[in-house]
Amino acid sequence: MKTQFTISVLTENHIGLLNRVSIIFTRRRINIESIAVSESEVKGIHRYTIVITEEEELVKKVIKQLEKQIDVVGAFYYNNDELVYQEIALYKIPTNVLVAGGKAEQIVRHHNARFLAVEPEFSIIEKTGHKEETQVLFNELEPYGILEFVRSGRVAITKPMKQLKEYLKELEITSLNN
Amino acid sequence: MEELLLEKVSTITGAEAVVKCLLAENVEVMFGYPGGAIMPVYDALYDYQEELKHILTRHEQGAIHAAQGYARSSGRVGVCIATSGPGATNLITGIADAQIDSTPLVCITGQVHAHLLGTDAFQETDVVGISMPVTKWNCQVTKAEDIPTVLAKAFYIARSGRPGPVLVDITKDAQFGHVEFEYEKCNQIRSYVPKPKVDYLCVKAAAELINEAKKPLVVFGQGVILAEAEKEFKAFIEKAGLPAAWTIMGLSALPSNHELNVGMLGMHGNYAPNKLTNECDVLIAVGMRFDDRVTGNLEQYAKQAKVIHLEIDPAEVDKNVKTTVAVVGDCKASLKQLTALLKDQKHTHWLTNFKELKAIENEKVIQNETNPLVGDMTMGEVIAQINKVTKGEAVVVTDVGQHQMVACRYAEFNQTKSSITSGGLGTMGFCLPAAIGAKFGAPQRQVIAVIGDGGFQMTIQELGTIFQTQIEVKVLILNNQFLGMVRQWQELFFDKRYSSTEMVNPDFQMIAKGYGMAANKVEKRSSLEAAVKEMLTYEGSYLLEVMVGKENNVFPMIETGASVSDIRLE
Numbered sequence: 234m235k236t237q238f239t240i241s242v243l244t245e246n247h248i249g250l251l252n253r254v255s256i257i258f259t260r261r262r263i264n265i266e267s268i269a270v271s272e273s274e275v276k277g278i279h280r281y282t283i284v285i286t287e288e289e290e291l292v293k294k295v296i297k298q299l300e301k302q303i304d305v306v307g308a309f310y311y312n313n314d315e316l317v318y319q320e321i322a323l324y325k326i327p328t329n330v331l332v333a334g335g336k337a338e339q340i341v342r343h344h345n346a347r348f349l350a351v352e353p354e355f356s357i358i359e360k361t362g363h364k365e366e367t368q369v370l371f372n373e374l375e376p377y378g379i380l381e382f383v384r385s386g387r388v389a390i391t392k393p394m395k396q397l398k399e400y401l402k403e404l405e406i407t408s409l410n411n
Numbered sequence: 412m413e414e415l416l417l418e419k420v421s422t423i424t425g426a427e428a429v430v431k432c433l434l435a436e437n438v439e440v441m442f443g444y445p446g447g448a449i450m451p452v453y454d455a456l457y458d459y460q461e462e463l464k465h466i467l468t469r470h471e472q473g474a475i476h477a478a479q480g481y482a483r484s485s486g487r488v489g490v491c492i493a494t495s496g497p498g499a500t501n502l503i504t505g506i507a508d509a510q511i512d513s514t515p516l517v518c519i520t521g522q523v524h525a526h527l528l529g530t531d532a533f534q535e536t537d538v539v540g541i542s543m544p545v546t547k548w549n550c551q552v553t554k555a556e557d558i559p560t561v562l563a564k565a566f567y568i569a570r571s572g573r574p575g576p577v578l579v580d581i582t583k584d585a586q587f588g589h590v591e592f593e594y595e596k597c598n599q600i601r602s603y604v605p606k607p608k609v610d611y612l613c614v615k616a617a618a619e620l621i622n623e624a625k626k627p628l629v630v631f632g633q634g635v636i637l638a639e640a641e642k643e644f645k646a647f648i649e650k651a652g653l654p655a656a657w658t659i660m661g662l663s664a665l666p667s668n669h670e671l672n673v674g675m676l677g678m679h680g681n682y683a684p685n686k687l688t689n690e691c692d693v694l695i696a697v698g699m700r701f702d703d704r705v706t707g708n709l710e711q712y713a714k715q716a717k718v719i720h721l722e723i724d725p726a727e728v729d730k731n732v733k734t735t736v737a738v739v740g741d742c743k744a745s746l747k748q749l750t751a752l753l754k755d756q757k758h759t760h761w762l763t764n765f766k767e768l769k770a771i772e773n774e775k776v777i778q779n780e781t782n783p784l785v786g787d788m789t790m791g792e793v794i795a796q797i798n799k800v801t802k803g804e805a806v807v808v809t810d811v812g813q814h815q816m817v818a819c820r821y822a823e824f825n826q827t828k829s830s831i832t833s834g835g836l837g838t839m840g841f842c843l844p845a846a847i848g849a850k851f852g853a854p855q856r857q858v859i860a861v862i863g864d865g866g867f868q869m870t871i872q873e874l875g876t877i878f879q880t881q882i883e884v885k886v887l888i889l890n891n892q893f894l895g896m897v898r899q900w901q902e903l904f905f906d907k908r909y910s911s912t913e914m915v916n917p918d919f920q921m922i923a924k925g926y927g928m929a930a931n932k933v934e935k936r937s938s939l940e941a942a943v944k945e946m947l948t949y950e951g952s953y954l955l956e957v958m959v960g961k962e963n964n965v966f967p968m969i970e971t972g973a974s975v976s977d978i979r980l981e
Contacts, residue, residue, distance in 0.1 A: 245602055248551075249539060256544050297726035303548040303568055306602040407604050 237266075238292050239316055239389050242281040242299055243273065243306040243397065250304055254281060257298045263287055267320075269386035275397050278306060282318075284387050307400060311391060318389035322367035323349070324358040324374055325381035331356055337377060344370045355380055422589040425555030426451035429519065429581065430459050432562040435594040438490050440464040440481065440851050442474040446494025447534060449521030451586035466851065466880060469872035471498050473844040475505025476870070479514050480848030483831045484806055484856070486639065488515045488570050489848065495521045496534030499580070500541065504838055506576045507545040511835030512660060513637060515574035517565050522582045525553040539580050547575030555588030559595075567597035572605025573724040574637060607725060609740035609748060616736045617719045618752035620693050621651055626761045628684070628691035628716075629653045630676055630705075633660035633834075634698010634723060640743035641665070641827045644697065647750045652757040654765055656684030658699050659819050663829040667803060667822075673765045677705040678969045679816040682776075682978060683768035685969065688713050689976040690764070695719045698742050701731040702835065711974035721745050775980045776966050781821055787960030788936055790817040790889045796943040797859065797887070798823045805857040805947075806831065806849050810842035810866035813895035816965045818861045828853070840869030846884045847876055857885065857947065864890040864916050874926040877952050885946055886928075888919055888956040891963065899964045923954040930954040 244250050251270065258265050266284040273280040285292070292310050299308035328351060331337040341348065346360035360370050367384055423431070429452050433441065443465060445453045456465055468474040471493040478489030489509075493502055499520040509516045523532045539551045548568045552561050558581065565577045621627055635644045641664050648655045648665075654673040655665060665672050674681030676688075685707075688694065694716040699705070706712045709731060717735040721742045722728055728737040738745045780791030794817060797805075803825035809815040809832040824830060831849050833841040846860035867888055877884055898912040923930035929949060933942045939957065946955040967978045 249543065249549075252540065253543055260544065294726070294730060297728075297730075301724065301726045303600065303603045401601065404601050404604070407608065408599055408601050 235286050235288055237286045238310045240283040240310045242308045244279050245304040246277050246279050247304050253302055267386035269388050282387055282389050315392055316389040318387050319361055320364055320385050320387050321361045322384040324379055325355050326374055326377050326379055328354060328356045330377040340373050423592050425558050425588045425590055426455040426586040428558045428590050428592050430455045431592055432559055432594055434462055436566045441490040441492055442466045442468055442477040443492035444468060444471050444474055446498045448495035448523055448583050469875045471501035472504055473870055473873045475502045476841050476844035477848030478516050479509055480831055480845030481852035482514050484828055484849035485852030488517055488566055490517050492519045495523055496536045499538035500536055506542055508833050508836040508838045509576035510545045513574050515569040516576040517569050518578045520580045522580045524584045525582045542578045546578050549578040551580040552585050553582045555585050555590040563597040606741045607739045609745045613736055613738045614745060614748045617738055618749055620717055620719060622754045624693035626691045627653050627693045629655040629695045630699055631655055631661045631697040632658040632699025634742055635661060635664040636827055638741050638743040640746055643743055643746040647746045650750050650755060651753040654762055658705050660834040662819055663824040664827050666825050675820055679965050682772035682967050683765040685975040685978045686768055687764060691716050693717050697721045700727045707969045707973055707975045789963055790814050790959050791821050793957050794818055794821040796940055800944055800947045805859050806853055808842050808846040808849050808860045810862045811837045811839045812863050813965050814861055814863045814889040839866040842866060843870050844873045847882055850882050850884055859885045859887060861887045864888055864914055865894045878926040884952050886954040889959050890956050891959050891961050893961055919956045928952045928954050932956040934958045
């Protein structure tokens with residue numbers, strides 16, 4: 234059965250590595266639903282957060298292929314309930330519909346969203362949450378005419394307490410070639 | 412002292428640094444082809460001709476296959492070098508071949524000036540991008556000072572763990588730039604675990620399964636050769652009386668005449684090991700990766716058996732076949748530990764099964780193939796004649812197709828690293844340049860290139876490399892005037908519609924003569940034995956063309972999608 238999994242890949246910071254990582258998915262015709270890359274809590278180590286919906290058996294194989302890459306420090310996969318995760322969405326809507334009727338304010342309050350900018354012609358609303366939540370807001374704002382919409386990739390933090398620094402220390406030993 | 416200090420701080424060019432890195436890695440021979448973007452390195456090579464031999468091939472594909480042949484016969488890292496653009500892209504087939512067959516290579520390509528990257532400059536191609544899916548690691552260098560560390564890393568990655576090809580792309584300005592040269596060999600990369608530590612609990616669990624087994628079968632691959640674990644492997648199977656069958660990449664790791672060697676696995680492998688794969692109770696895989704050509708239909712592959720997998724690459728475990736016990740790590744280490752825990756056993760009754768099935772194959776296939784008394788000449792009888800002269804001591808390099816299957820089935824070997832072939836990728840044109848490289852890698856040994864008439868013409872230009880270097884390679888063309896393996900499939904599965912498989916060939920002897928190579932052609936069985944002997948005892952390179960039956964088929968055969976136990980004898 235296909236399930237949504239979040240893959241966390243820790244890598245060295247090298248040019249081209251994103252390509253190497255994505256090839257592993259494209260070669261197996263796996264669609265990447267979202268990807269977010271940033272430096273982790275350890276300087277020089279980047280964390281990729283990749284969301285896919287696949288069978289667990291395949292995900293396990295993908296993890297091994299990711300770990301096989303020389304500059305990949307580690308790769309792990311999680312069910313949604315093992316994570317705290319978040320996405321951010323930005324909505325650009327015409328300012329005049331906001332002003333008329335005050336309905337938009339209600340919507341924003343109700344969704345715990347906030348205004349980032351109000352310009353004479355357009356306003357920008359920000360909402361963080363799970364994809365389903367940002368989608369509900371999208372649906373509600375749609376009748377007012379969304380001029381532009383963008384949603385970030387998922388960022389996630391795991392609930393288990395293993396620390397990256399400890400993991401790196403272990404690697405220093407296991408990576409010795411003897 | 413002052414002189415030493417001076418030497419340390421004086422700079423050299425990036426190009427010279429490349430050469431010095433190669434020397435620091437004890438590279439003695441490399442294969443390549445010059446061109447614009449790599450010219451500074453070639454210029455530097457000019458000053459080091461004594462220390463570092465550069466073999467000029469006739470095509471970059473020839474250079475990389477030669478580097479592969481060198482790596483496979485010597486067990487060392489093969490090095491090849493090419494220019495940017497077409498030079499670099501011509502390496503790709505060989506890189507892909509080396510990746511799937513785990514061959515350690517360092518490929519160095521020239522690249523346009525860094526400021527021209529991405530501008531579609533003359534002979535610019537994104538070779539780092541192109542080679543990414545088929546390299547173990549690759550890297551672009553744009554600064555001279557990065558050359559030593561990157562090349563040190565390249566050699567370390569290529570040869571350690573499960574070996575593979577590495578590509579280093581060096582921009583022309585980096586070659587021209589200056590560096591204070593200091594070389595430190597790389598022996599650790601924190602994100603890379605080349606040899607996972609063998610888990611003793613897994614070894615124990617594996618030993619228990621083997622000790623309890625009534626019908627164990629060992630299937631082994633090139634991992635045994637790459638780990639240099641031939642001795643450990645032999646001790647392992649001998650102690651527990653384990654019949655052992657090989658994948659095409661594992662050929663020659665165990666002597667052909669060893670009593671526990673039960674033959675070749677897979678599509679055109681031997682009858683007994685394929686049949687009995689589906690009867691064994693414990694299947695012990697050592698350094699192999701359950702390729703589809705070995706397993707046939709996975710749904711019907713050894714389902715009755717408990718599976719033990721000794722493997723250095725964790726990504727291979729459970730990839731195709733689910734294991735009961737996986738022993739991840741270098742098999743040289745794990746085999747030793749495992750053997751110590753095994754009971755002495757003979758499995759006489761079980762081994763009788765192999766002998767019985769072998770007798771059937773012998774009668775139905777092998778006799779007719781290796782010793783036909785009438786009719787067209789067969790590829791098998793040519794190989795049998797080769798065996799008579801070499802007595803299993805030669806390196807046999809093969810191309811891809813029918814002759815490859817026949818040569819691997821029938822050639823006999825006494826020592827390891829003796830069979831060199833393109834296994835995973837199935838690259839036609841591999842053989843001739845690989846044989847050249849193999850001879851450089853094992854100069855004391857006789858090297859025989861066994862090639863079909865099709866594959867020969869894919870890299871025939873490398874006769875020029877033989878001519879120029881005067882390296883001794885015996886070239887045996889098994890000519891059936893067809894792309895034989897494709898024709899066989901057309902006969903069996905496409906109603907004999909021989910679409911584009913018949914070859915109208917040139918006079919190969921005359922071509923050989925043009926390259927100053929002795930040559931002969933055999934069309935009659937009566938002159939075969941003498942001709943083979945003449946080729947193999949002749950001093951110098953020699954081309955022998957043997958006209959074999961046009962429409963002979965290779966059997967046994969497991970059809971695509973069929974189970975290993977449905978192997979056909981005719």
